[in-house]
Every structure is written in structure tokens, then in C-alpha cells.
Amino acid sequence: MKLGKVEFCHFLQLIALFLCFSGMSQAELSRSRSKPYFQSGRSRTKRSWVWNQFFVLEEYMGSDPLYVGKLHSDVDKGDGSIKYILSGEGASSIFIIDENTGDIHATKRLDREEQAYYTLRAQALDRLTNKPVEPESEFVIKIQDINDNEPKFLDGPYTAGVPEMSPVGTSVVQVTATDADDPTYGNSARVVYSILQGQPYFSVEPKTGVIKTALPNMDREAKDQYLLVIQAKDMVGQNGGLSGTTSVTVTLTDVNDNPPRFPRRSYQYNVPESLPVASVVARIKAADADIGANAEMEYKIVDGDGFGIFKISVDKDTQEGIITIQKDLDFEAKTSYTLRIEAANRDADPRFLSLGPFSDTTTVKIIVEDVDEPPVFSSPLYPMEVSEATQVGNIIGTVAAHDPDSSNSPVRYSIDRNTDLERYFNIDANSGVITTAKSLDRETNAVHNITVLAMESQNPSQIGRGYVAITILDINDNAPEFAMDYETTVCENAQPGQVIQKISAVDKDEPSNGHQFYFSLTTDATNNHNFSLKDNKDNTASILTRRNGFRRQEQSVYYLPVFIVDSGSPSLSSTNTLTIRVCDCDADGVAQTCNAEAYVLPAGLSTGALIAILACVLTLLATPHTIGDLSSLTRDRTHVSCIGSIES
Structure with a gap:
């Protein structure tokens, strides 16, 4: 029958234990600590337990109980008068003792990794009296280890990263395997590491499990990920040892080792001359095999005739160079532009600058296409002036527009009537001369803003717009008048020379705050006996009483004509009537009532x-x-x- 590795190992360990135990005499057995024994108050000779150091092999799979060792007291003469008792951890359930011989056996399979030793107590009793002949003593049964556990990577599988182009021997990651076997006994727990998959790119340190790079200049752009298989084997890697494996995924991280490159040496784009300022003309992109921040670009115009006309910026999301217009294009002025564009990485790795410049250039040609443009006025705004006294049909000014295209089509003019609703002005369709169509009044409208349309004769849909601001110049055509409607009163008990009203004047003509007004009473009112006027020489005048006392029953209202002259050239004048009511006043001169008596009582009627x-x-x-x-x-x-x- 063939034996497996584990069974063969058990067999060898059993032989070793047997040889060890059989070669030792009772005199060579070590003695345990014992306690003095006293019986019936008399001291007896000190006795001692004698036994072997007990070991039992783990994972025993035999059908018979496994012999552990023998307990023996020197009191025992071999006549059967002594019996042995076992107690403590596993007594009776795992370990049994022959009470006559003191032989101990294990009845179950033991696992050192579950429990490495058991603490038990032994007693020797007199069989007849059942009393101890030796003090109870404690001893240990140690479980003998065998190599029954393979190394395990508790933290696996692993992932790690290492920069591309790293030199040989660069540390990547350390893997660690643990072995549950006894590290203090034999080589069962002594592990060595080896690499099963991942060569020749990586290696592993046999004792430490540190994985290192084994090839120089590994390029992420060629291959960015490697799967390694690492083995840990116990028994120092010898035959018969157990092993375990784990996987390690190593990713090469990017370094900036690739310069940007334009896929083309030149580009050409056509744009209409009517394209508005800030419009995008083109998008170009330099390719970079790197990723992330290492692929970020900067673009600039380094040469060409488009400086100031175009600019280039970077789209941070796509890393494209965006070319935009800075000034209006004009086909008639220039039909094409050539730009030399450079793309460069923002942060080049100094280690790779020796490979060459980390930038690239390309040529961009921009063709300006002609567009049928509307007529253009020679000035964006035409300021004009005209007197409000001008006659209908008089010339105010002239506007001029031309067709900017090479065809130079003739232009016809008209006024946008949405800006001249009352049709105050006309324009000659051919010459652009603007004339008055109605009488003008500065006081009604001081400035007229009109829009003049210029239309190409050959293409009426092409219409340009010019703006004219016509200022109406003032003439002295408005007479002065009272500044307000005055409510003037005079008390019945007024005294001569008393000021009852201060008046001022306004004039609609210019300047609104620069007129000088002159006040007086009309000729008819100069010699009246009721009121007089004093010109204060400051554009105001005062009205004064000339007599003592007024009676409402006699006359409740007086009308005083005031003559006002302005300082215009020629000057204008007007007569304004001041209404003065007679009122009953209190002691402070405040009017109480200004109503006259409704009826006059007949004579003799009280x-x-x-x-x-x-x-x-x-x-x-x-x-x-x-x-x-x-x-x-x-x-x-x-x-x-x-x-x-x-x-x-």
C-alpha cells in the first residue's frame, strides 16, 4: 500500500518518538514537583511521581488509541495495590489512563493548531482504602506538530502600481504568507517565495516576498498591466513541503515620456469674411500617448501673418487647440492667413528631455471667402444741426455709403420711417442729401434720431444702416410767462407798501436757466391806486399794496396785468394777469375766508x-x-x- 505525504510524515514521527521513549530507563526519567503527604498525623517518607515528558502526535488517524506515555509512582511495587486516576483538560473525553498500569492513551485525533497542549492532574490511590498514596501532581501533554498546513496569503489577491520605465530592481509590493504550523519546531512554518507567472518582467525576493521589476524600460504605452502568480512553500522549499499561491496585478503608471505630435504637418480651413469676432475658426489636436496630466497641452502661435487677427486656446476637456477670430475679416483687404502653431506638454519629465523636444509644430492656413456684404456707411453716426426757423426743403446734410464688395454696386438711400414717424425729413435716393420736409419746433422735439437705409441696386436684399442725429437749434420764438398759477390774496386790514406776492417767469426757449426777465405793470395799470410792482432784478418781482384797507363787500377780486420781457434777440414779451382776492385775515395776517357776502340787506331790514x-x-x-x-x-x-x- 502506498502512503501519502502526510501519512508518511506521521509514520516517521511515530518511529522517532518510539525510539526516543524506548531508549530511556526509569532512572533517566525526570521527576516532577511533588507535595509532602501526611497521614494520621505521622510523617512518612517523601515520594515522587516519575514519568516521561509527554508528547502526542497531532492528526493521528489510526484505529487504535494512540499511546501517550506512562504514569508511575515509586510507591507502586507492581502488586496491584495502587490505582491511578487522571483529571483535568480532556481527561476521560480525550485522554484515558489504565488505572492499574498508569498507561495514558489518546482516543481522538488532535490538532495542534486548535490546542497546542493540555494540562492534567494525576493521583495514585490505595486500592483498598481509596486514599492517596502520593500528592496530586499536575503535568502537561504537548501536541507534537506535523506539517499539515500550507502557507496562505491572507491579504491576497494584491494590486500594485509602479511607474513605467522604472530601473531594474524597483520595489513594487511585498506579499506575505502565513503558516499555521509550529514555527518553533522543524521547518514546517519556514516559507520561501517564488514567482510562477510574471517572468521575465518581475522577480520576487525568496525570503521577504518583495516583488521587484526585472526588466528595464517597461513601457506603459506598449503594455500597461501584468498578472503575476506568487507561490509560498514551507519546509524551506524542500520536497514534501506544502505551498499556496496568490495573484498580484501590477499596473504600470504613466510618466511623461512621450512628446505631443500633430498627426498632420499642415491644415487648411475656409471661413467667410462675415464670421463674427470670437467665432471658432478651427480645432486642431496634437496626439500624446501619455494620459492624465502628462497629456495636458499648451498651444500658441509662434509664427505667421495672423498675429492679432487670430488667437489659440486649449479646451481643457478635450485638449484641443481652439483657433478663434480676434478682429473682423475682410476679403477685400486680405484673402488668406498662415499660422505656425506649437503644441507642448505642460510638465515634461526631465529624464526624457534627452530624447528630443517635448513639443511639435504644424501649419494652419486660413482662407477668407468673399461674402456679398451690405453697403457700409463712411461714418457710424452722422451728427447734424438745423435751426428751427429753417424753411421746408432746406438741406441739412449728406450721408455716404458704398458697396464693400469688389463689384462695387451702386447704392440707393431711403429713410427708415419707423424712426421718422411724422416724416420731418427727406433724403435724395441717389445723392444721400437730407432735407427738411416739415417745419421744425425745438420745443416739441430738440433732437431727431433717424436711420438711413443704403440698398445695393443689384441686390436689394443687401441693406446697410446708417444713423443720423439731427439737433434742432433754438430761436427766440416763445414769450415768457408766469412760472406758475399764482393764488394771491390781500387782507382787508392790509397796510400800504405790504408785499403780498413774489412772482417769477419761465421761457421755453434756450437757455432754460440763462434768460434775464424784466417785469412791469402795463400802462393801463401803472396809475392804479391799489397795487404796485417792484422788479427785483433777479428774474423775480414783488407785488405791493398802495392803500390802507380793502373791503370784500365793495370788491372781492382784483385783476392786475403784469408785463414780462425776455432777453432774447429779438426779445419777446407777454402780459400775464395776476388774480388777487380780498380775504378776512386773523391777527397774524393768515387768510380765514375770501368769500364775499352772498346778499346785501335792504335798507331798514335788520x-x-x-x-x-x-x-x-x-x-x-x-x-x-x-x-x-x-x-x-x-x-x-x-x-x-x-x-x-x-x-x-
């Missing part, structure tokens, strides 16, 4: 009589009798009294 008449009317209205029933009225005492009062 105020008391008037009150009596009103009371009688009210009484008559309140009675239910008709006016014709005078007999009943006269019989009523109250009515008779009322009628009597009226008659009196």
Missing part, C-alpha cells in the same frame, strides 16, 4: 328781522296745512305769531 323771516318759512314748511287754509293757520297761536312777525 338782521334780526331776516332771522325771524327764515324761522317762519321753516315753520310753514313743517305744517301739514295747505297755504290756502289761512283760517286754520290764523287760529294756530304759533302761526299767528309768525305772521305777525312777518307783517311787522
Whole structure:
């Protein structure tokens, strides 16, 4: 029958133990510590337990109990008077003892990795009295290790990274295998490492498990990932040892070892001359085999005739160079531009600069295409001036536009009536001369902003726009007038020379704050005996009283004509009437009421009589009798009294 590796190992260890035990005499056995024994108060001679150092082989798979060792007391004469008792860890369940001979056997398979030793206690008893003949003593059964556990990588599988182009011997990662066998006994737990897969690119240090690079200049761009298989074998790697494996995935990380390269030496793009400023003309991209930050680009224009017309920037998401327009293109001025574009990495690795420059250039040619453009005015804004006194049909100014295309088509002009709703102006369709179509009034509209349209004769859809600002110049065509509607009052008890109103004037003509006004009373009012006017010489005038006292019953309102002259050339004047009301005032001169008496009492009729008449009317209205029933009225005492009062 053939034996497996484990069974063969067990067999060899059993033979070794047997030879060890059989070669030792009882006199050579070590003695354990013992305690003094006392019986019936008399001291007896000290006895000692005698036994072997007990070992039992783990993983025993035999059908019979495994012999462990023998307990023996020097009191035992071999006549059967002594019996042996075993207690403690595993007693009776794992370990049994022959009470007559003291032989100990293991009845179950033991695993050192589960429990390395058992602590038990032994007693020798007198068989007849069942009393101890030796003190109880403690001993240990140690489980003898065999190589029954393979190394294991508890942290596997592993992943690691190492920069590409690393020199030979660069450390990548350390792997560690553990072996559950006894590291203090034999070589069962002594592990060595080897590489089963991953050569010739990587190697492993046999004792430490450190994985290192084994080939120089490994290129990520050629291959960026490697799968390694690492083996750990116990028994120092000898035949019969157990082994375990793990995988290690090694990724080459990128370094900036590749310069950018344009896929083409030149590019050409066609753009219309009407393309707006800031529009994208083209996108170009240099290829870079590196990734991430190592592939980030910077672009710039290093040569050519497009400086100031174009600029290039980088799209950070795509790393493209974006060419945009900086100024308006004009086919008639220049039909093409040539740019020399350079692409460079932002951060080149100094180790690889010896390979050459980390930049590349290409040529970009931009062809400007002609576009049928609308007419262009010679000025973006035409300021013009005209007097508001100008006659209809007079010339104000001229605008000019031309076709910028090479065809130079004739241009016709018109006014955009959306900006000249009332049609104040006309324009000559051929010459661009602007004339007045209506009388102008600066006070109605001081500035007219109009849009002039210039249309190509050959292509009416091409329309250019020019802007004209016409300022209306002022003439003195508005007379001055009161600055406001004055509410002037004079107290009945006013004294002569008292100022009752201060007036000012306004003029719609320019300048709004630069006029000088002159005030006076009209000729008809100069000699009146009620009021006078004083010009304050500051564009104001004061109205004063000329007599003592005013009566509302005599005259409640006075009308005073004021003559105002402006300082224009020629000057204009106007007469403005100031209304003055007579009011009853308090002691402080504050008007209380300005209403005149509604009725003047007839001569001989007193105020008391008037009150009596009103009371009688009210009484008559309140009675239910008709006016014709005078007999009943006269019989009523109250009515008779009322009628009597009226008659009196």
C-alpha cells in the first residue's frame, strides 16, 4: 500500500518518538514537583511521581488509541495495590489512563493548531482504602506538530502600481504568507517565495516576498498591466513541503515620456469674411500617448501673418487647440492667413528631455471667402444741426455709403420711417442729401434720431444702416410767462407798501436757466391806486399794496396785468394777469375766508328781522296745512305769531 505525504510524515514521527521513549530507563526519567503527604498525623517518607515528558502526535488517524506515555509512582511495587486516576483538560473525553498500569492513551485525533497542549492532574490511590498514596501532581501533554498546513496569503489577491520605465530592481509590493504550523519546531512554518507567472518582467525576493521589476524600460504605452502568480512553500522549499499561491496585478503608471505630435504637418480651413469676432475658426489636436496630466497641452502661435487677427486656446476637456477670430475679416483687404502653431506638454519629465523636444509644430492656413456684404456707411453716426426757423426743403446734410464688395454696386438711400414717424425729413435716393420736409419746433422735439437705409441696386436684399442725429437749434420764438398759477390774496386790514406776492417767469426757449426777465405793470395799470410792482432784478418781482384797507363787500377780486420781457434777440414779451382776492385775515395776517357776502340787506331790514323771516318759512314748511287754509293757520297761536312777525 502506498502512503501519502502526510501519512508518511506521521509514520516517521511515530518511529522517532518510539525510539526516543524506548531508549530511556526509569532512572533517566525526570521527576516532577511533588507535595509532602501526611497521614494520621505521622510523617512518612517523601515520594515522587516519575514519568516521561509527554508528547502526542497531532492528526493521528489510526484505529487504535494512540499511546501517550506512562504514569508511575515509586510507591507502586507492581502488586496491584495502587490505582491511578487522571483529571483535568480532556481527561476521560480525550485522554484515558489504565488505572492499574498508569498507561495514558489518546482516543481522538488532535490538532495542534486548535490546542497546542493540555494540562492534567494525576493521583495514585490505595486500592483498598481509596486514599492517596502520593500528592496530586499536575503535568502537561504537548501536541507534537506535523506539517499539515500550507502557507496562505491572507491579504491576497494584491494590486500594485509602479511607474513605467522604472530601473531594474524597483520595489513594487511585498506579499506575505502565513503558516499555521509550529514555527518553533522543524521547518514546517519556514516559507520561501517564488514567482510562477510574471517572468521575465518581475522577480520576487525568496525570503521577504518583495516583488521587484526585472526588466528595464517597461513601457506603459506598449503594455500597461501584468498578472503575476506568487507561490509560498514551507519546509524551506524542500520536497514534501506544502505551498499556496496568490495573484498580484501590477499596473504600470504613466510618466511623461512621450512628446505631443500633430498627426498632420499642415491644415487648411475656409471661413467667410462675415464670421463674427470670437467665432471658432478651427480645432486642431496634437496626439500624446501619455494620459492624465502628462497629456495636458499648451498651444500658441509662434509664427505667421495672423498675429492679432487670430488667437489659440486649449479646451481643457478635450485638449484641443481652439483657433478663434480676434478682429473682423475682410476679403477685400486680405484673402488668406498662415499660422505656425506649437503644441507642448505642460510638465515634461526631465529624464526624457534627452530624447528630443517635448513639443511639435504644424501649419494652419486660413482662407477668407468673399461674402456679398451690405453697403457700409463712411461714418457710424452722422451728427447734424438745423435751426428751427429753417424753411421746408432746406438741406441739412449728406450721408455716404458704398458697396464693400469688389463689384462695387451702386447704392440707393431711403429713410427708415419707423424712426421718422411724422416724416420731418427727406433724403435724395441717389445723392444721400437730407432735407427738411416739415417745419421744425425745438420745443416739441430738440433732437431727431433717424436711420438711413443704403440698398445695393443689384441686390436689394443687401441693406446697410446708417444713423443720423439731427439737433434742432433754438430761436427766440416763445414769450415768457408766469412760472406758475399764482393764488394771491390781500387782507382787508392790509397796510400800504405790504408785499403780498413774489412772482417769477419761465421761457421755453434756450437757455432754460440763462434768460434775464424784466417785469412791469402795463400802462393801463401803472396809475392804479391799489397795487404796485417792484422788479427785483433777479428774474423775480414783488407785488405791493398802495392803500390802507380793502373791503370784500365793495370788491372781492382784483385783476392786475403784469408785463414780462425776455432777453432774447429779438426779445419777446407777454402780459400775464395776476388774480388777487380780498380775504378776512386773523391777527397774524393768515387768510380765514375770501368769500364775499352772498346778499346785501335792504335798507331798514335788520338782521334780526331776516332771522325771524327764515324761522317762519321753516315753520310753514313743517305744517301739514295747505297755504290756502289761512283760517286754520290764523287760529294756530304759533302761526299767528309768525305772521305777525312777518307783517311787522
